[in-house]
Amino acid sequence: MFRVFCLLFATLLALPAHAEGFISRTLNKPVPGGVAVVQLGSAGPAPSASYQGKPVLVVREEGRDWIAVVGIPLSVKPGTQQIQVKQAGASRSLAFQVGAKHYREQRITLKNTRQVNPLPEDLKRINRELAEQTAAYRSFSPGTPSNLVLDKPVNGPLSSPFGLRRFFNGEERNPHSGLDFAVPAGTPIKAPAAGKVILIGNYFFNGNTVFVDHGQGFISMFCHMSKIDVKLGDQVPRGGVVGRVGATGRATGPHMHWNVSLNDARVDPAIFIGAFKP
Numbered sequence: 001m002f003r004v005f006c007l008l009f010a011t012l013l014a015l016p017a018h019a020e021g022f023i024s025r026t027l028n029k030p031v032p033g034g035v036a037v038v039q040l041g042s043a044g045p046a047p048s049a050s051y052q053g054k055p056v057l058v059v060r061e062e063g064r065d066w067i068a069v070v071g072i073p074l075s076v077k078p079g080t081q082q083i084q085v086k087q088a089g090a091s092r093s094l095a096f097q098v099g100a101k102h103y104r105e106q107r108i109t110l111k112n113t114r115q116v117n118p119l120p121e122d123l124k125r126i127n128r129e130l131a132e133q134t135a136a137y138r139s140f141s142p143g144t145p146s147n148l149v150l151d152k153p154v155n156g157p158l159s160s161p162f163g164l165r166r167f168f169n170g171e172e173r174n175p176h177s178g179l180d181f182a183v184p185a186g187t188p189i190k191a192p193a194a195g196k197v198i199l200i201g202n203y204f205f206n207g208n209t210v211f212v213d214h215g216q217g218f219i220s221m222f223c224h225m226s227k228i229d230v231k232l233g234d235q236v237p238r239g240g241v242v243g244r245v246g247a248t249g250r251a252t253g254p255h256m257h258w259n260v261s262l263n264d265a266r267v268d269p270a271i272f273i274g275a276f277k278p
Contacts, residue, residue, distance in 0.1 A: 021061040023069070023148050029271050031101035031278075033074040033163045035262065038083055038096050040066040047087035054263045055140045056083060057216040059148070069148065069218075071262025072098060074163060074175055101278065103163035103175065112250075122204060129203045136199040136211045136219065137261045143215035146238055150192035150272040153222065154245065154256045156183035158275065162268040178221070178259035179269040185254035187245040189222050192258075192272070197234045197242070206257075207248025212236060221259035224251045 020028075023037065030036040040047050040058070042065045049056040049068040057069040068083055078100045082093045114122060164176040191212055198219075199211035206223035210230060213219055226246025236242060247254045260269040270276045 021064060023059075023061050024067060026149055026274070027069060027271055029268070029276050030072060030096060031099050032072055032076050032078070033101065033103070033266070033268050034072050035267055035271055036070040036072060036081070036096045036098070038068040038070060038094055040068055040085060040087075040094070042066065044088050047085050049083050049085045051081070051083045051263055054138070055217060056263045057145070057218055059144055069262060070096070071265030071267045073265040101163075103165060105165045118204070126204050129201065132199060132201065133203070133211070138264045139198055139213050139219065140217045141196070141213055141215055145214040145216065145218050146194035148218075148272070149274075150269075151190065151239065152181075152273050153189050153192050153258050154181050154183045154187050156181045156187070156256070158182075158270070159255060162270060177266040178257050181256040181258070183245050183254070183256055185226055185244070185246055187256065188241045189225065189243050189245060189256055191236045191238060191240045191242055192220060194238045195220065195236055197230045197232055197236060200228055200230070200232050203249060205250045207251065208243065208246065210242050212242065217261070217263050219261040221261070223257050224249050224255065226254070
């Protein structure tokens with residue numbers, strides 16, 4: 001009996017002083033285009049945090065530690081990054097490490113050459129639409145998200161992954177900022193978490209588009225939709241239908257394109273549905 005006790009005691013000593021919770025284990029993928037979960041401690045009132053001058057999502061994990069869930073832009077280089085934390089009138093910096101990740105290339109041929117090299121009148125529209133969408137991504141509402149591990153908006157195979165270096169008709173353009181699902185036109189798109197509809201539009205590149213704010217800068221964007229089933233300002237429950245799959249905007253065929261943004265950084269949606277590949 002004494003020997004069993006000694007083995008148990010030795011095992012407990014070998015465990016880390018801090019055992020990560022489910023959210024930390026699931027979401028902590030600190031690479032460019034990924035997510036860093038930074039432990040903020042358990043004591044005191046709710047802290048606030050910022051990264052690159054933008055507010056960051058902070059929640060208490062499983063009734064224990066406060067954590068910051070930080071979106072890492074694709075442009076960030078591997079190495080040490082810092083978040084700023086404020087709590088009870090005191091400020092501090094906390095470091096986290098960003099690792100490396102390689103993203104593949106994707107080459108697409110478009111018949112509509114204006115969607116590769118827009119005309120001057122197209123550029124005016126594109127810039128106006130970009131400003132609207134940038135403002136939506138920078139929204140930061142105070143509510144805590146209903147869930148951080150997300151539901152799939154549609155059931156179907158993944159097609160184009162996040163972060164692809166994209167070449168349209170041989171010309172390089174911005175990396176793929178979302179995750180695509182290969183599903184038929186008309187398939188219902190469901191909110192992966194509860195949220196508020198903060199932007200609706202029909203855009204040059206994105207086609208029919210809906211932005212849903214899940215709280216604290218945690219934003220979902222769905223585009224290329226054939227139909228929009230919500231209105232601006234609607235509160236959408238988890239699993240509520242926001243629209244239908246289509247091929248509007250710059251798309252070669254029907255598919256569901258989903259962006260996830262944290263602190264105005266587009267990050268890999270695959271992280272939130274357990275489909276991330278290092």
